[in-house]
Amino acid sequence: MKMLIIQPKLEKQIAQLEAELQKTPYVDIVLFPEGYLNENIEQACTLAKQYNVFLIGGYRKLNESPKDRAVLINRQGEVILDRVKYSATSFETVGDLKVGHILCDELILQGVKSEETGPDLIVHPIGVGMFSEEQFEEWIAKAKEIAVTHKVMIVGSSHADGSYRDSEISIPIQYALDRDGSEIFISHNDARARILDLKKKCIETISSII
Template identity: 55%
Template sequence: MKIVIGQPKLESELNQLELTLTAYPEADVVIFPEGYINANLEQARKLARMHHTAIISGYKNPKDWSVVIDASGDLLLNRAKYEAGGAAEVNGQRIAHLLCDELVLQGLKEQAEPVDMIAHPIGVGMFSEEQFEEWITVAKNIAKQHHALIIGTSHADGSYRDSAVSIPIAYCIDPDGREVFIRKNDTRTVLLDTETMQYIVSEAVYR
């Protein structure tokens, strides 16, 4: 499965998502940060259908919700943040969803069935080096616990509450808890092939 991991800037529309889908026609899945879709859920479903690519992200309704949209534009997973949720099957892979600080607050809450992958859309960047290291450590432990690939990505901009620091983050940890890539202050787009665990990094098409 080919997965695009994007770090867009916050925006009110879905221009960066559309540009990414157009630039990566070979992608099976695009992962974008928490809240990126915002109030544009129906438009995101339309884009998934138009480009025949699954989308994993989050939106506000008015609180944060997790969402997995398949390549036909159907909602496979749609749950409020901090609620227990299942997994969605995309291209034969069972994918669970952790939304931002669910990673450290609850992990895969009540997730008893095995999963192949865990998507981790993050809202804004980390507010300290210590938080960056903490979240990566927790992600490695969750990957090993569930023996599942875990992929996280944040927006390229923004900050948490009144913090003056925002460290954009994107990462991929394999099912044994080993680093595939860890990206800090590097907001380029990654195309990952989960069959070979090889990836290509390129300048984001929306910069």
């Protein structure tokens, strides 16, 4: 299976997602950041069905606390996972993979919060970029720890922009780690989209509109 990993800029619509799907209609899964979909769930469902693809990431549900939620939409355009942030880690079947879904700082605050065993993949939608080099290193180190502990591949991606609280720094982050914690790739301050072949464990950096 091929996963398209994107780092879009924050936007009110999801034009960047649609543009990337138009360019890569052969991918099976798209991973996008936490909070990217905003209130565009219905449109995302339409795109998933139109392009016969799984969409994995996060969205914001206003007037709720916490407002961020994990979302997974299947090839039929159906929402099969809709989990509030900081609740137990969810696992769903994506093609022939058992996929766990953690959101942004859940990586640090709770890791994989579940008794589930034997996942094939952990996806990690991140909100804004890292606010320091130290945070970048900390999050990669924690992701490696999770990969080794659970013997699972883990893939994460942030937005291309945005800052954390009062920080003026935003370092886009994107990564894929193998089951032993070894690096398939780590992207630092490079917001291009990438395609990861999950079986061959090889990466292709693609020209992006972002």
